[in-house]
């Protein structure tokens with residue numbers, strides 16, 4: 303696997319998703335330019351990395367609507383370079399993402415949250431395995447927080463959306479809460495029984511969607527449910 307990824311890196315060198323500099327999916331300069339926000343609540347079960355504004359907002363819009371699917375690597379790496387995030391994610395066993403309805407998935411071709419969550423889990427478990435190997439001479443990635451890594455797995459078959467909804471952005475908070483009732487279901491609940499589950503969402507607005515997902519996961523037997531969002535959007 304290492305040889306294959308080395309070869310792919312030769313053919314398609316990694317480059318910064320923002321400025322294009324070769325080397326990694328985010329360069330240090332662009333990483334520093336993104337203003338971190340890092341909100342955790344007092345129960346330490348919520349983590350928002352950025353505010354949904356400025357460059358972050360532009361990048362997320364490009365990612366979701368302007369065919370810049372490759373930015374999932376950039377977003378994932380931004381999280382992994384953050385110490386507080388790496389600490390936060392350690393206690394969770396399983397990561398899931400807010401699902402798209404099949405019709406919207408077909409229109410877009412990818413679920414933007416799923417791509418980021420999958421990449422995150424992959425890098426975290428890789429780092430975890432590496433850290434647990436003694437005398438590991440084969441450092442795969444020096445660009446992550448040193449003690450990062452967790453045994454978290456990603457599962458896309460736990461939360462499913464059973465009804466399609468109109469985009470949430472034009473609605474009031476009350477409408478949103480009413481809207482999401484009965485839309486999500488938990489499948490394969492044995493996977494999350496007694497587990498600490500983390501829900502990944504790209505943008506956290508009022509939270510009506512993730513809170514509904516959280517309720518369903520707890521009802522299905524999850525021990526604890528946390529929320530992770532790339533960006534927090536404030537609407538008045």
Ligand SMILES: [Zn+2]
Nearest residue numbers: 318321329332
């Ligand atoms: Zn850059």
